[in-house]
Amino acid sequence: MFEVRNLKKVYRERVVLEIEHLSLPQGETLALAGANGSGKTTLLRILAGNLKPTEGETRTAPPVLCLPQRCYAFRGTVLDNVLLGARDKKDEALALLEETELLALKDKKAASLSGGELQKLAACRLLVSPCKLLLLDEPTSACDAAGTKLVLSLLSRYREKTGCTVVLSTHTPAVATQAANRLVILNNGKIEADGDPQTVLRAPESDWAKEFIAGWRI
């Protein structure tokens, strides 16, 4: 689970995030949407502990795992990368690689992977370890439709197995509706819409949200 209260982040006198209250019970999945610069990544970085808020408090249930927006390929092979944080979980690592269709590439250098393959590898690398809170910043942004489907099904199985809470940011409505049971739309750092993804998408509460969703579907 996680909870934030009176959260505020200011960058050089510009308020980039201002949330009075947001919480998510254990086992649920929240999708964050919003235009570029709306505060999605800032919120995820604060929850991950990579960024200090200017004001407010956050509560998270450890252990927290986080997939940043920019995927990084560590030295070594694809398998080395997955085993980096879990040396003793070779079988699980191989199973994850098989699920994401990366098994054939397991002995290839991670740095030679394409953007989409790297994103799948990053998901495997993270999901080999259990956690209570999983934070994913645009986890499928570089994947094609098939790759997105693989990552989402992997995520779904992981959630079932561990019972963790998931917060993910996305620019794809299908990801929000398939992966999450709650959708929050941010606008200039503030919550503009919050609720069940289908409801939020079908009947947006404000004119801004209506306009954003109309554009989002394109």
Next chain:
Amino acid sequence: MDSFKQAFDLLFSLDQELLQILGVTLRMSFFSTTISCLLGLPLGALLGTRHFRGKAFLKKTIHTLMGLPPVVAGLFVYALFTHYGPFGRLNMLFTVRVMVVAQCLLILPVVTGLTASFLEKGAVPMIETAKGMGLSRRKVLFLCLSENRASLLSVVLNAFGRSIAEVGAVSIVGGNIQWKTRVMTTAIMLETNKGRFSFALALGIILLLVAFVVNVAASWIVKEEARDV
């Protein structure tokens, strides 16, 4: 050409004094580079990847010290280790050990500053990824150094280059004593002052050869590393 011939004659004649000077030079450069890197690489990693109060001031101080004139460093270390100085009882003045201390004072800011600059530019996504995977701080720091080893090797080379070419500080604290603290640079200075230009030039060529061999070895390591990525 005479100088080149003299340089090779000197090398291949296995002149005892030259070998001793070369030995002291390499020993001093090796220890000062090693100590500076052992302290400076982790310090630079912390400075380049962590945010803390006073970081901007510390960075400015380190950048200033990166340009510290060697004679000033020599003078400072001399004052510390002279008979009446705080470390006078150690009787280290005019020894290779104090030359290493003076060189560390010069090289440590270079290693720290360059490491911080390298890591500041490229390490943030790597660190966030590693931290996101739930790795311990120690492992993140180790990964940070390991992932950037090609860049950090160039920092080490830079430190070694500065160490082997330095003359001001080592001549003040080492005293350029024959068979004891004479290094290549102070020997070149002495021979030039004596008017033995060819001999000084020959020593200079040997010094360049040493630097060249070290650089070729390092380039080979970097190339092997790049192949390993």
